[in-house]
Amino acid sequence: MSTPQEADERNLRWKRTLEVLSVIGPPLTVATALLVYFGWARTDAQAKAMGLDVSLFGYTVQDFILRSIQSLFQPLAWLVVIGLLWLMLDRAVSRLLAAARYRKVLRRSAIAVAVLGFTYAAAMWVVVATQPERVLLYVPFLIAAGLVVGAWGLSVRRRALASENSSPETGPRALERGLVFVLVTLLLFWGTSDYAQALGRGAALDYQERSNLLPSAVVYSKERLAVTVPNVREDSAGTEAEPLYRYSGLRLLVVSGGRIFLLNDGWTLSQGRVVVLRDDGSVRVEYGNPAAD
Template identity: 30%
Template sequence: MTDAASGSVESPRLARLGTLFGAVVAPSTFVTALLYYFGYWHAYWFFDYFGVNSTMLGFGTVDYLMRSLDALFVPMVVVAAGSLIAFWGHTLLSARLASRIGSPSLRIFVPFVAGVGFLLALGGFWSVLDARVFLRDHLVAAPLSLAFGVILLTYALHLYRALPPVAGPPTPRNDDDPENEPANSTNNEPADSTNDDPERSSPPAASPTTRRPEWTAVAEWGVVFALVGLSLIWAANDYAAAVGRGRAEQQASQLADSPTAVLYSERRLDLGAPGVREVRCRDPKSAYPFRYEGLTLLMQSADQYVLLPQAWTPATGVAVVLPRTDSVRIEFVPYSARATLGRATC
């Protein structure tokens, strides 16, 4: 069976699998849930770096969806580019397979692909069962090992089923044996030309592709998509966590150059964070008699302010979470105007 014929058999099964998946899970709901999931972990690890639990900040669905774009941009570009290269490579390989020019090479290439896929899949499965596997020490190495292993095993099986059958050795012919006499030789008619062809005189070898029930093919593709999909979700989750923490480290390194958030409050907040200075306003009738300098705004979400001291460090810094109320007012001073803070009055 040629690769084109094999593809024509698999296409209806893949279409049936897609229809079944669409009937069980709405695609838009599934995609939204994935984006929400990745955005959640991005936010969790970002604020965890500053010692803040992101669940108390009141993020909504839109907040998580927006954060998921930062976590998924690079993986989506890599997957799209890799898929395009894989499609082009498959097209070239299919042309060689259809012409049977590369059949001997393919009979070596297919076991090689299967062997590499088996080793990668084994490493991925091992990482799932044992967190001490060395693959877990490297970012997305374990999930990608499982995903690529399953893909290579599936592709090797696809190529094996598309390989042309191997012709068996020709059957030796004994002209002295009367049983080999052509049946029509008594009528002085020419023998069938197929008896003169040694390749046709032997029984055809069995094709690697056998007819299977449709449900087994659909189930096989379903398991493949499940394993690859879960592996890619695992990889994207690890990458989202790494991006969230990386963005937090980048933000922390820029605190000294960030605009200063001057916090005015009706009541004394007693902020004892390093580098934060409390100033009491001289005017007793001031609506906001307490001013706090040396802060920078990290995030405003829902009804919460997340403020950091500009001298914040992972070892000694603390984060300040304040409710957004009328008793608190915030002014921002750019970096170039910080020299005026010490002379400011309420």
């Protein structure tokens, strides 16, 4: 039997655990949703470039999450590196603000930095607005960078004025910072989505240029499949009593959603077609090492 004190301690631990889960839960949900979206955006762009629809592949949430890693790795790595460099610069500026002789120079420099940052962001936005039909890769990231630099310049100017007046920085800044944060977050989301779609289109182009590096596939079927795509050869491998048809000249694209997706040798984005077979045992497929072809 546990004492009332032990029971109270267990209840307190459960309460703290639930509080932690309530705080961690929503961020994990948002992160998972973002991973799924970016994985879907990459796969959708690849499927459209190949003349397909992403729903045909029957990918699961886990599949989309795994496909999003490549889309997020470089943007996140650059974001961390730039964030660290910015923190180092901001700390150096804070040390200079502590010295009275640098405050005036820093205040004037901060004004110039703010004007340049906001002007650059506005110029990049004009470029996007005047060319809505084009996908300008990395431009959303550049707009976000201009906004961050401009907002930081204003912050340094205010800190310099506060140091000169020997008074803490006053004024409601939470709303301003919140709006900048939301806008920068949306721009990063936009830029990462464009980057993921570009990776998808690049993957489709890569299949065209290096389809010979995909695993070779030979399909055996008791019924004629009537595969009419170029460079696919149909041979009879059975007898009249037990017919068996053999199809060669195919390359494995992916097996997903209860289907086998195959490309023909020499597949191209403009003229190639994708052969889709049911992965239900009605056909037998032999896969081979492309290096052995």
